[in-house]
Amino acid sequence: MPTLKVNHERCTECRMCYIVCRELDINAVYVALEPLHRIEIDATACTYPGCTACLMYCPAEGSIIEAESGRSMVPPPLETWRRRGAHVPV
Amino acid sequence: MHALLEEFLDKWVWPTAPGAPGAEFRWRLTKERCLKGWEISLRRTVGEIETELARGDEASKKVRALRGYAAEGVHMSIKQMSAQLLSVDLPDQARYIDLQRMRARQIWDECKHSKLHADVLIGKGWVKHERELMDQVQANTQPLPAYFGLSMMFPHIHPLARAAQNYYQEAIACLGIMAHLSLADDPLVRHEHLSQRDEELMHFMEGKFQIDMYCVTPETQKPVEEALDYLMHQVGGIG
Numbered sequence: 001m002p003t004l005k006v007n008h009e010r011c012t013e014c015r016m017c018y019i020v021c022r023e024l025d026i027n028a029v030y031v032a033l034e035p036l037h038r039i040e041i042d043a044t045a046c047t048y049p050g051c052t053a054c055l056m057y058c059p060a061e062g063s064i065i066e067a068e069s070g071r072s073m074v075p076p077p078l079e080t081w082r083r084r085g086a087h088v089p090v
Numbered sequence: 091m092h093a094l095l096e097e098f099l100d101k102w103v104w105p106t107a108p109g110a111p112g113a114e115f116r117w118r119l120t121k122e123r124c125l126k127g128w129e130i131s132l133r134r135t136v137g138e139i140e141t142e143l144a145r146g147d148e149a150s151k152k153v154r155a156l157r158g159y160a161a162e163g164v165h166m167s168i169k170q171m172s173a174q175l176l177s178v179d180l181p182d183q184a185r186y187i188d189l190q191r192m193r194a195r196q197i198w199d200e201c202k203h204s205k206l207h208a209d210v211l212i213g214k215g216w217v218k219h220e221r222e223l224m225d226q227v228q229a230n231t232q233p234l235p236a237y238f239g240l241s242m243m244f245p246h247i248h249p250l251a252r253a254a255q256n257y258y259q260e261a262i263a264c265l266g267i268m269a270h271l272s273l274a275d276d277p278l279v280r281h282e283h284l285s286q287r288d289e290e291l292m293h294f295m296e297g298k299f300q301i302d303m304y305c306v307t308p309e310t311q312k313p314v315e316e317a318l319d320y321l322m323h324q325v326g327g328i329g
Contacts, residue, residue, distance in 0.1 A: 014195070014292040016299065019188045020107075023303055053107035057299045059291035075101040081108060 003043040003067045004054075010063035013039055017054035017064065021046075024053055043067070052080040092132050094268045095125075098261070102291065103298075110302035115311055116257070119301075123318060124258055127328050132265045139273045148214070151279060155210040156228040158282070163204020171197045178249045186249045186304075192296045193252070199289040206282050213278045248313035250304055256297025258321050263290045 006017075018039060021029040028046035031037055041064075055076040058064055062072040073080065103120060106113045142150040161167075171193050178186055208220040223229040267290060270283040305311045322328045 012288045012292070014289070015191075016292060016295050019192070020299060023188070053110075056105050056107045056110075056302075057295045059102075059295045060288045076105040081105050 002049060002069070004041050004046055004048045004064055004073065005043070005067040006039055006041055007063050007065045007072075008038060010060050011039060012060045012063070014059060015039060016057045016059065017041075020054050020057050024051065026051060029054065049080070052076065055080055091125075092129060092136070094136075094265060094272065095128055095132055098128075098265060098268065102264075102294065103261070107302065112302045112305040112311075115305050115314075116298065116301040119257075119314070119318060123322065124261070127258065127322050128261055128265060130328060131262045132269060135266045135269045136273070139269055143273065151210065151214065151276065152216050153228070155207040155214075155216075155282070156223075156226065157232070158207040159204050159211070159223060159229045160232045162200045162207065167200030167204070168197055171200070174249075174252055177247065182249055189249055189252075189296075189300060189304075196293055196296070199293070203286050203289070206285050210278050210282050247317075248310075250300060250310055251313040251317040253297045253300035253305070254314045254317035255321060256293050257301060258297070258318055260290055260294040260297060264294055 018029040018031070021027060026045065026047060028042045030040060030042060032040040055064060055073050058074045061074055064073045065071060066073060071077075106117075138150075141147075174193050175190055178190060183190070205220070208217075208223060211217045211223070212220070217223060217226075264287070267283045267287050271280060271287070274280055274283075301314060305314055
């Protein structure tokens with residue numbers, strides 16, 4: 001299964017992903033002690049691609065990527081929200 | 091629809107967490123009301139920028155920087171957002187603790203934005219030091235009533251009312267930034283906007299998140315609709 005990771009070249013540490021993940025009680029996003037108290041994603045707790053919620057509220061283009069391919073997931077590609085039953089609003 | 095608005099919608103507005111309980115409500119607000127306001131605001135901003143560029147008008151950059159300084163920093167955002175932190179009733183604080191954290195973060199962001207406007211004024215030689223702005227009326231006033239300001243301490247406006255301002259008004263800020271970045275080539279003006287881009291988008295995302303996750307009952311949707319009414323009609327003049 002593919003996993004997500006934070007691209008620190010682009011992340012602004014706004015912590016929206018942290019808030020979203022905790023709101024859903026998944027708690028995969030955490031602040032790492034080392035090296036710089038930055039946001040990280042615990043791939044063992046993250047349920048991606050089952051859950052894609054953090055991608056929908058991240059404001060920094062390219063700051064969450066698929067670890068294996070390096071593909072940018074922000075803004076969220078269509079298949080991360082349309083394929084799972086979300087209505088298409090327009 | 092303006093191409094910049096279409097891009098904004100496709101990248102940041104429509105993508106929605108599957109199963110988000112307030113998403114239907116947000117989409118309805120967006121389609122029935124926000125789109126009209128966003129389109130009008132964007133076209134107004136683009137028109138202003140094009141007029142200023144055609145005139146080669148440096149004075150308008152000064153006016154914009156002074157207006158931005160007043161609108162984003164010390165005299166509006168800190169006071170407004172501090173009031174918003176303090177106006178959440180104790181019984182609501184556990185539910186809306188993340189909303190309060192986001193607001194605290196926004197106070198810091200807006201102070202930085204204010205400083206960026208000061209940087210333009212200093213860089214252009216219009217003031218020597220930010221302290222001079224304390225004596226300039228234009229840098230300390232804005233014409234809008236303080237619906238979300240200190241006055242909200244008294245009625246204790248619902249914590250989610252601010253979600254409408256984050257969602258609707260910050261989208262207008264994001265669209266304005268996109269317009270400037272697509273048209274302006276002055277390095278200081280571009281810096282003034284580019285440096286705010288991700289943060290303003292984060293403020294928009296706060297509103298999107300709050301509506302998607304918290305606005306799931308008539309009781310939590312009503313304050314958002316009322317605040318949107320105010321923003322569109324009283325502030326934006328949009329019927």
